[in-house]
Amino acid sequence: MCRHTIAAETGTWGLGMSAAPAPLSTPVRPPDPVLTEFAEVVGETGLVAVQGRRTRWDLGGTLDPSARIINAPSGVVSYQPEEMTVRVRAGTPVAELDAALHADGQRCALPDRDGTVGGAVAVGENHLELLGRGALRSSVLEVRYISAEGRVIVGGGPTVKNVTGFDLPRLLTGSLGTLGLIGEVILRTNPLPACSRWVCASAVDPFLTHDTLTRCGAVLWDGANTWVLLEGHAAEVDELLRRISRLGRFDEVDGAPSLPPNRWSLEPAVLRTLTTADGPHVTGRFVASVGTGVVLAERPQPQRAQDPAVQLVSARIKSEFDPTGRLNPGRNPVDR
Amino acid sequence: MTSTTRFRRSHGTLSGPLSGRFSGRFSGVAARRSQPSGQGADTLVSDLQAALSPDRVRTDTAQRRLLSRDASVFEGGNAGPVCFPATTAEVQAVMRITAMHGRAVVARGAGTGLAGGAIPLQGSKSGAPVVLSLTHMNRIISVDTDNRVAWVEPGVVNLDLTKHLRAYGFHFAPDPSSQQVCTIGGNVANNSGGPHCLAYGVTNAHIVAIDAVLPDGSLAHLGGLEAEPAGLDLRGVFVGSEGTMGVATRIAVRITPNPEAVRTLLLSFARVTDAANTVSAVIAAGIVPAAMEVMDQRMTQAVENYVHAGYPTDAAAVLLAEVDGLAAGVDIDAAAIARIGQEQGATAVRLAADDTERALLWKGRKTAFGAIAQIAPDYYLHDTVVPRAKLAEVLEKTYEIADRYGVIILNVLHAGDGNLHPLIVFDAREPGMLDRVHAAGAEIINASLAAGGVLSGEHGIGVEKQGYMDRMFTNDDLDHQNRLRRSFDPTCRSNPGKILPGTHSCADIQSLPKPAPGVWG
Numbered sequence: 001m002c003r004h005t006i007a008a009e010t011g012t013w014g015l016g017m018s019a020a021p022a023p024l025s026t027p028v029r030p031p032d033p034v035l036t037e038f039a040e041v042v043g044e045t046g047l048v049a050v051q052g053r054r055t056r057w058d059l060g061g062t063l064d065p066s067a068r069i070i071n072a073p074s075g076v077v078s079y080q081p082e083e084m085t086v087r088v089r090a091g092t093p094v095a096e097l098d099a100a101l102h103a104d105g106q107r108c109a110l111p112d113r114d115g116t117v118g119g120a121v122a123v124g125e126n127h128l129e130l131l132g133r134g135a136l137r138s139s140v141l142e143v144r145y146i147s148a149e150g151r152v153i154v155g156g157g158p159t160v161k162n163v164t165g166f167d168l169p170r171l172l173t174g175s176l177g178t179l180g181l182i183g184e185v186i187l188r189t190n191p192l193p194a195c196s197r198w199v200c201a202s203a204v205d206p207f208l209t210h211d212t213l214t215r216c217g218a219v220l221w222d223g224a225n226t227w228v229l230l231e232g233h234a235a236e237v238d239e240l241l242r243r244i245s246r247l248g249r250f251d252e253v254d255g256a257p258s259l260p261p262n263r264w265s266l267e268p269a270v271l272r273t274l275t276t277a278d279g280p281h282v283t284g285r286f287v288a289s290v291g292t293g294v295v296l297a298e299r300p301q302p303q304r305a306q307d308p309a310v311q312l313v314s315a316r317i318k319s320e321f322d323p324t325g326r327l328n329p330g331r332n333p334v335d336r
Numbered sequence: 337m338t339s340t341t342r343f344r345r346s347h348g349t350l351s352g353p354l355s356g357r358f359s360g361r362f363s364g365v366a367a368r369r370s371q372p373s374g375q376g377a378d379t380l381v382s383d384l385q386a387a388l389s390p391d392r393v394r395t396d397t398a399q400r401r402l403l404s405r406d407a408s409v410f411e412g413g414n415a416g417p418v419c420f421p422a423t424t425a426e427v428q429a430v431m432r433i434t435a436m437h438g439r440a441v442v443a444r445g446a447g448t449g450l451a452g453g454a455i456p457l458q459g460s461k462s463g464a465p466v467v468l469s470l471t472h473m474n475r476i477i478s479v480d481t482d483n484r485v486a487w488v489e490p491g492v493v494n495l496d497l498t499k500h501l502r503a504y505g506f507h508f509a510p511d512p513s514s515q516q517v518c519t520i521g522g523n524v525a526n527n528s529g530g531p532h533c534l535a536y537g538v539t540n541a542h543i544v545a546i547d548a549v550l551p552d553g554s555l556a557h558l559g560g561l562e563a564e565p566a567g568l569d570l571r572g573v574f575v576g577s578e579g580t581m582g583v584a585t586r587i588a589v590r591i592t593p594n595p596e597a598v599r600t601l602l603l604s605f606a607r608v609t610d611a612a613n614t615v616s617a618v619i620a621a622g623i624v625p626a627a628m629e630v631m632d633q634r635m636t637q638a639v640e641n642y643v644h645a646g647y648p649t650d651a652a653a654v655l656l657a658e659v660d661g662l663a664a665g666v667d668i669d670a671a672a673i674a675r676i677g678q679e680q681g682a683t684a685v686r687l688a689a690d691d692t693e694r695a696l697l698w699k700g701r702k703t704a705f706g707a708i709a710q711i712a713p714d715y716y717l718h719d720t721v722v723p724r725a726k727l728a729e730v731l732e733k734t735y736e737i738a739d740r741y742g743v744i745i746l747n748v749l750h751a752g753d754g755n756l757h758p759l760i761v762f763d764a765r766e767p768g769m770l771d772r773v774h775a776a777g778a779e780i781i782n783a784s785l786a787a788g789g790v791l792s793g794e795h796g797i798g799v800e801k802q803g804y805m806d807r808m809f810t811n812d813d814l815d816h817q818n819r820l821r822r823s824f825d826p827t828c829r830s831n832p833g834k835i836l837p838g839t840h841s842c843a844d845i846q847s848l849p850k851p852a853p854g855v856w857g
Binding site for chain 1: 480482483484526527529533537538540541550554555556557558560561562563564565566567568569570572573575576577593595596616619620622623624661662664665668669721722723724725750753754755788789790791792793794795796797801805806807808809810812813814816817819820821822823824826835836
């Protein structure tokens with residue numbers, strides 16, 4: 001590669017390597033009959049939408065009623081706990097995936113709202129236990145989707161670390177199926193903590209509680225009570241409980257509180273003003289995820305303004321990936 | 337510093353066959369002559385100088401020659417005028433002026449990239465790209481502990497940020513080996529990694545928001561401090577795009593609390609495969625350490641001669657494992673790793689007694705690339721990832737490849753996430769050596785792909801691995817990557833000629849399809 005082909009002489013950009021690899025004699029990957037069949041179902045023309053279990057069906061706008069509704073393939077394809085990865089079809093219920101992972105002492109970042117893997121990835125919302133599980137977007141290592149032209153496209157790669165090429169998994173995550181219909185993903189998994197305990201206290205400062213914890217699964221606050229998911233080795237959980245108990249009395253509880261239906265996305269620091277007059281107008285009951293900025297509330301979050309340049313690039317991406325607007329018509333991720 | 341110097345030493349040696357081929361193009365006259373059209377071409381430099389200041393638009397041969405290369409082995413870049421903007425508005429001005437003149441722009445930080453991503457490439461019909469050096473934009477703007485972010489300019493050096501955050505009890509988690517000199521802007525462009533990304537994730541997981549100047553000069557606010565920004569994740573796709581989507585001018589990075597307790601273990605093995613198998617066994621046991629690094633014997637010997645950290649020079653491989661968190665937890669995990677290592681055949685297990693010993697062990701690992709000058713004057717550092725379970729197999733393969741091509745390969749790897757860094761050391765003055773180095777490197781890449789791996793874990797594609805992209809992706813896959821790229825840069829002016837192979841990149845500029853009526857407005 002030290003003897004380069006020179007851009008101006010070849011008529012293209014680049015420093016093409018003289019020792020360029022020989023052409024492949026075999027295809028990059030063998031065709032997957034299941035995804036090939038899914039691609040045929042998607043087809044090349046006509047409005048089409050994929051459904052999971054419709055748990056977030058109304059998100060991002062109303063689906064064009066003339067769209068053909070199809071289902072993505074289902075099932076865990078392969079699970080390698082020692083690699084911390086799982087390959088799973090989009091139509092697989094998250095609960096089914098969770099059961100497979102738990103059996104080997106692992107978990108993933110997808111929220112389980114009785115929906116499917118593909119639905120959770122397409123929506124892109126994090127698990128309520130984001131602090132312990134990590135961000136959903138960072139956990140999608142590879143995505144296999146069907147393009148508007150009915151082709152199987154692969155983005156990302158199977159390993160836990162990868163910077164090869166442009167990041168199509170992050171683009172597809174949270175795109176509400178408007179750029180491609182997800183057929184399969186590879187997700188990063190993580191070990192289940194040895195010990196997990198939900199505890200709750202009233203009249204403690206939830207932000208001080210969060211700052212006191214060097215690790216935890218979640219800190220939730222409804223304006224009066226603070227719930228904490230403590231995670232780690234039993235000795236760590238005991239130590240963390242000792243520390244936050246200096247702030248107030250925490251009692252063991254079964255789990256998180258019931259959650260209001262609407263999701264707000266705020267800056268983490270703004271949560272401090274939720275109960276003040278100058279804070280965001282989250283009227284009624286709320287449960288805030290301290291340290292993340294997610295708030296579940298009785299009423300929906302008002303439409304968020306979007307940067308004009310971001311809007312322009314997003315519209316170009318839509319045009320590039322789905323020029324006729326046939327994929328999940330009527331939906332727009334801005335309206336999440 | 338040392339590793340950068342070594343790379344430049346390699347540059348000089350490796351550039352032999354091309355030396356002088358571009359000398360004529362470094363002159364301003366030649367650059368102007370190569371304009372695609374005469375319209376406005378003569379005023380490019382004066383327009384840039386008017387927008388910045390004459391002293392911050394350099395056209396001298398020395399500056400252009402310097403910024404025609406980066407820390408990779410690649411030569412042949414051709415820098416046009418070199419601009420040193422100090423503000424976002426100045427970056428916007430450069431983008432607009434270059435758009436008017438039809439010139440490409442290549443932004444760069446410290447130039448420590450190893451895949452040639454910062455090398456300015458000249459297309460067949462366009463003039464030498466304007467180089468945008470962001471080293472003057474190096475302010476840490478604010479630290480916001482309530483939101484756990486810091487706003488920085490792209491030229492801030494990675495380690496300087498972590499040092500600055502120390503007073504707040506935080507750090508910036510990505511820690512590439514070049515962190516003493518590499519910049520946050522470069523980390524964003526390359527989605528950089530580092531030893532401690534095993535538990536904490538690579539750069540993309542630590543970037544919250546980006547103010548990016550797009551190739552048309554507009555300013556886009558990507559992402560945001562809120563939990564789940566609406567719309568497509570343009571922030572997420574911008575990170576790692578190697579400067580092909582625009583220029584980051586303000587970056588909100590996630591800051592991570594410093595761990596209370598850290599335990600660092602050094603395990604010695606009589607066989608490299610035992611070290612690799614220990615890594616897999618630790619993960620399989622449900623432990624995700626902060627870092628797990630492996631060095632083979634040649635590497636360990638070079639490092640020990642260099643830093644005198646007490647590395648065992650008789651071991652076939654060493655595993656440096658680190659766990660952090662609460663004292664109660666790290667002691668449990670450290671004991672488990674030691675036990676697993678012994679079960680896998682560790683000949684010795686050493687726990688760093690204090691911070692001084694720990695720092696010395698890490699100094700050895702992080703200066704590994706500087707240490708190899710003792711073995712040979714030149715080196716080529718590869719970067720691939722394989723499934724952890726295949727580590728031992730692929731490592732063995734690298735030694736077999738080295739024997740076959742008569743080159744020396746040292747292995748140092750972020751073993752925890754399967755990220756191999758085979759280091760081919762050689763003397764380029766030996767006849768035929770370069771060909772053998774390249775052939776051996778190609779086989780390493782192919783062996784990694786055959787094992788179910790990927791082309792790059794943290795160095796990126798740049799120009800180095802463009803030719804291999806079609807081994808991992810189909811034409812349809814690459815076409816979709818290009819659709820994403822050109823949505824940001826329809827005229828292909830932002831660092832053109834990188835990542836995608838020729839048939840999918842700027843050689844293939846097409847007009848954008850018009851959206852159908854009613855599709856997203």
